[in-house]
Amino acid sequence: METDKMMVRPVITLLTDFGKIYPAMMKGKILSGCPEALIIDMTHEIPAGNISAGSLVLSQCASAFPEKTIHVAVVDPGVGSSRKALLIRCRGPDRYFIGPDNGLLVRASFGDAGGTDLSGIVPASDRRSGDIPDVFVIDESLPLFGNSSKTFHGRDIFAPAAAALANGCFPEDLGKRIDPAGIVRPPVSENIIEGSLSGEDGIVIRTTVLLTDDFGNMITSLPYEALYDKTGFSGQENLTAEIGQDDEEKDAGNPEQEKTGKKDAEKKKTDKKKAEKIKAKIVGTYSEAARGTPVLLKGSFGTLEFAVTEGSAKKYSEERGFRTEDGCRLTIRITEKRTDEEQAEQETNG
Structure with a gap:
C-alpha cells in the first residue's frame, strides 16, 4: 500500500x-x-x-x-x-x-x-x-x-x-x-570562586546575571559544574547561602554599555541604596522549598540560578534594594548550616 x-x-x-x-x-x-x-x-x-x-x-x-x-x-x-x-x-x-x-x-x-x-x-x-x-x-x-x-x-x-x-x-x-x-570571541563574564566549605567564610562566589527569564529567575554566567570542579560542592550538603550585590559591577557583554560605563558607574555609586542580604536555600528542584522561598539551583541552562519558589527572584531582590538589570553582579556566600548556639557564638565573635 x-x-x-x-x-x-x-x-x-x-x-x-x-x-x-x-x-x-x-x-x-x-x-x-x-x-x-x-x-x-x-x-x-x-x-x-x-x-x-x-x-x-x-x-x-x-x-x-x-x-x-x-x-x-x-x-x-x-x-x-x-x-x-x-x-x-x-x-x-x-x-x-x-x-x-x-x-x-x-x-x-x-x-x-x-x-x-x-x-x-x-x-x-x-x-x-x-x-x-x-x-x-x-x-x-x-x-x-x-x-x-x-x-x-x-x-x-x-x-x-x-x-x-x-x-x-x-x-x-x-x-x-x-x-x-x-573571528571575534564571545564576551566573557567574570566568575570568581574562592574559599571552601571548611574555611571560615565558606565558598564565596562573584558572578554575573546574564538574563532574567519570564518567571523572574535570574540566570547567572557560572556553569554549575565549574562550582563543583572548584570546590567539590554538589548541592546536596547541609548548606545555607547568603546573596548580596557585588560592589564591583562588570559589563556582561553589551559593547554599548562601555561607552557610558564610567558615568553610569559614578551614578550607581551616588544613587545606590544599600542592598539587604538575602538568605537562600540550596535545592535540586523548585518543589524542595516552600512557596516564596529564595533558592539557588542548577537551572535549565546548566548554570547557577537564583529563583524564588512560585515567585520572582527579580521582584524579591528589587524590594530589598538590589539592582537586577542584565549584567548586574551578585556575591553569593555558601556555608555549612550551624546550630542556633553556633550561630549566636559567631555573631558574638564577629
Whole structure:
C-alpha cells in the first residue's frame, strides 16, 4: 500500500533583540526567497545589545532542533560598521548559523567542536563532540542582497542568505571561507570562586546575571559544574547561602554599555541604596522549598540560578534594594548550616 510522504520543509529559526515590529520584515524576506520555509521564532526578546544573553540562549536552544536547521541570530550593536557578516556550517550534527561577527554565534556553533584547542573561543563546559565548523564571510556585494541598508542587516543580509541556503545554495556561493581563529570571541563574564566549605567564610562566589527569564529567575554566567570542579560542592550538603550585590559591577557583554560605563558607574555609586542580604536555600528542584522561598539551583541552562519558589527572584531582590538589570553582579556566600548556639557564638565573635 502506497502512502504519501510529507515533504520536508527547511527549518529557519530567528533569535534577535528586535522586539515586536522588525522580525516580520525578516520573515517576509525569507518567505519571498523560500516560500516553503518553516520559520520558528526562538525569541525576539533578548535584552537590547546584550550579546552574552543572546549567545547563551542560542547555544541552549539550537541543540534542540533537527539537523539541517538554519539558525539566524541578530544581536548587533555594530551593524553598519566594519564587522563581518558570518555564515558558519557545522557538521555532526549538520546545521548552519548566520549572523554578525561579534561572538554571538560562537558558543552555539563551536560548542559542537571537540578534539581541538578552543581555549578563548568557547568555554570548556560548552564543548561537545563534532568536527570543527567551516566559517564563511558573507559577500555583501552579491546581487542577492541588492542595496542593503546600513542599519538592518537582519532583513537585508542575514534573511536573504538564510533563504538561499534553504533553497539549496552552498555556503561557498555566498562568501569566502576564512580561518575560524580570525573571528571575534564571545564576551566573557567574570566568575570568581574562592574559599571552601571548611574555611571560615565558606565558598564565596562573584558572578554575573546574564538574563532574567519570564518567571523572574535570574540566570547567572557560572556553569554549575565549574562550582563543583572548584570546590567539590554538589548541592546536596547541609548548606545555607547568603546573596548580596557585588560592589564591583562588570559589563556582561553589551559593547554599548562601555561607552557610558564610567558615568553610569559614578551614578550607581551616588544613587545606590544599600542592598539587604538575602538568605537562600540550596535545592535540586523548585518543589524542595516552600512557596516564596529564595533558592539557588542548577537551572535549565546548566548554570547557577537564583529563583524564588512560585515567585520572582527579580521582584524579591528589587524590594530589598538590589539592582537586577542584565549584567548586574551578585556575591553569593555558601556555608555549612550551624546550630542556633553556633550561630549566636559567631555573631558574638564577629
